[in-house]
Amino acid sequence: MNFVSFQYGCLLLAAFILFWISPRPWRIRLLFAASYLFYMAWDVRFVALLLASSTTYYLCGLGIANKQKSPGKIAALALLPGVWLALCSVFEIQGKTVSSEVLIAAFSFLPVMLGANQLIRKMPSDQGRRKGFLWLALGINLGLLGFFKYFNFFAESVGGLVEQFGLSSSWTLTHIILPVGISFYTFQAISYIVDIKKKKIEPTDCFITFATYLAFFPQLIAGPIERSTKLLPQLIVPAKxxxxxxxxxxxxxxxGFFKKLFVADNCAIxxxxVFAADNPEINTAWALLGVLAFAFQIYGDFSGYSDIARGSARLLGIELSLNFRFPYFALNPSEFWRRWHITLSTWFRDYVYIPLGGNQGAWGATCRNLAVAMVLAGLWHGAAWTFILWGAYHACLLMAFHYSPRWQLACESGRAAKLACWVGMCCFTLIGWAIFRSDSMFQFYLWFTGVFQWQVTGAMxxxxxxxxxLLHIGPLLLLQWATLKERDESSLDHHHWATRxxxxxxxxxxxxxxxxxxQEFIYFQF
Amino acid sequence: MKSNPLISHALLFGACLMIAVELAVRIFFQDNMSGRFEYGFHPSAGFIEEDGQVHLKRTGGRRFRPQSFTVEPPEGVFRIFVIGDSVTRGSSVESSYAGRLAVELKARGISAESYNLGIGGHGARRKHLTLVHSLNYKPDLVVLHINNSNEFEDEREFLRSTEFNSWHPRNWPMKSIALRRVYEMKTEKVFWRWIPASIRISQSKNDADAEIVAMSSEGATERWNQRVQEMTGESTRVAMANNIPILLVSQAKIIEELNGSRRLEDNGLEKIAEDQVTNGAFHLSMKQVLGNLEFEPLYADRSHLRAEGHEVMAKAIARKLIDSGILSLKK
Structure with missing residues (x-):
């Protein structure tokens, strides 16, 4: 169910009306139903995956806090994914089929959960049990994410490597469909479980509340990646x-719709x-035009999506996190990542970079931590070498800024120095987007060589x-200019009502x- | 804490502004409204009756070249309506064969008035609707220019008008004349002019390009000719049922051979027209008229005629009308 669809409009309107007329205790159930209905519209089978993730994190969260459920309740919850897939198979909902292997895998979730639960409970120390539940949750869910998102990529890469040495790879690749939103809800769940382990929050005792936290429909497919500390309290105590x-x-x-439909979709053309698979003839002008168009396409697309998500949630009295804050006005890479996809960059900061040691260690350790965090952030976007290169490229930029006092100083200096920093950062960002947008390393090479080819026969x-x-980015830039000193483009309250x-x-x-x-939202594929 | 009203001042102001613009457009450009959202499928769009006169106007529903005539035909003057597409429409009424026909007939001693009812992009279905309404103004002859190059557009516009008049909310914004106008201007004046055709076609994002893609699909000509055949038959039947003779002019377009030579091709339209010929329905082949001449200078492009081409056609039609006795059938 795309945000730019009649169906989504109906769902949102119905949820809005029912939410505010329902008695407060019913509101969480309503949000749960709306969220699962929303996810079912994509592919009804993947609801089993969402149920499996919800069950694992819910039970492990309680386990970490030493509030384990009885084996009967664990079994009932662990049966949900299998039962759901069996129902899909019997009734052929949406005409989708479920193979017997998938059904067996789904029902095997029950013995896995019961067995693992028993094993961890028998651990002698409290610390051990806490770690056991944490790794059980991470293992199952990162395993699912790894399988659905990265299995074919790594199998292909290893196969290619093996063939380089003159050997033949005998395995065959299966067509694995990437469940929408899996990267987002997996990360959201990880933050929940880690925060419980760190005793920042108490686990919720209500499965419906937790399942809604993970599947809350406005941000289920492409974020913002919410922290449990922010979203859960709003779900538990609905706003007035x-x-x-x-x-x-x-x-x-x-x-949000303006950014998506007017800016992003028109820049996409x-x-x-420029980044078409048939490698068109591009010269310097087209190479720059293409990457600039993509920079505004991806900004309009993703920040537009985030605004629609925030707006939808706000209609239900829930405030989601800000995901973008004028990223193209950043003067350095560090600032860029404080403004671009904020919920993802802070996630990697808090759950990868800082646990690795952050910038507290020696020069080499900091560089390693940055590299690990950024390459993982790149890989999070998709299983392709271009995403890994993009992450590594941004890691290099961050290292360069981190160890360049002159650059840091320039960002704090006069207007001319700031302007130079801004121009430089724009160029770095655009190169990054060219890597990101290219379907392959070869395509990036073509784009890069195109930048230096002034005259190309056949170029349009x-x-x-x-x-x-310019026609399509102009209004966006004007809007940003009107709100630059505010929180984001929607902060128009300081203008007179007539201007607004x-x-x-x-x-x-x-x-x-x-x-x-x-055009589909770009971040739905991640 | 101060409580806000249900509808904020800003929203109210924006909505009022939008309504004001919409009302202004509807009041001051009223004629433009005629059949605006029927996409040429409105039965009477573009025919504006006023004080015993009929004004053909360029409206949202039918973009006629502006002309006027009396509701009742004048005594002793042959009234001829020429119905067609952009080929018929020409670059002006005077230079088109429709406009010149009356001049040619007068030169041959026949008092006549001829009107150009050609509309760019109209295919057989929409020409038929124009023909049906034009019969209310008692023509002595209808000239129907048959072509097959607008059938894709005709079908698309038919589906669009059907869908547009459905309840679906995605159509709601475009029900506003002001928004519709902005959208059309953006498409025609900006998108088509600023984005190279190859990019538009590769992404098939607009009507013109979808048409090019459709034209290259297998069996397109056969499908479109089938429609032209059905609708031309229907038009002929309606005209004859009203005892009005009809002359079918079949289109010919320039085809370039692999060796670079050029010839005229009728794309099966001659046969369609010939099949309709009976007592009261006649056929004139553009291919036969122009094929014997040095035809290339007569064409502006592969389909459309220059003023010289229109002149040749007007003369040929006048000759046909006199030689075949078509005019005597009526008066």
């Missing part, structure tokens, strides 16, 4: 009705051409397409007249 929820929610929705004229790009009304009208006109394109 306030008209501001409606106003802010609608405003965020308008800005140029970016898709670029002046008019440049006008197209005029801005709303313009955004609506831009959005409504761009609704013919039908």
């Amino acid at each position: 009705w306030d008209i501001n929820h409606l106003h802010i929610g609608l405003r965020l929705l308008l800005i 140029l970016a898709n051409h 004229e670029w002046e008019k397409p440049t006008r197209w790009l 009304g005029f801005i709303y009208l313009l955004l609506f006109v831009f959005t409504a007249t761009s609704m013919v394109n039908d």
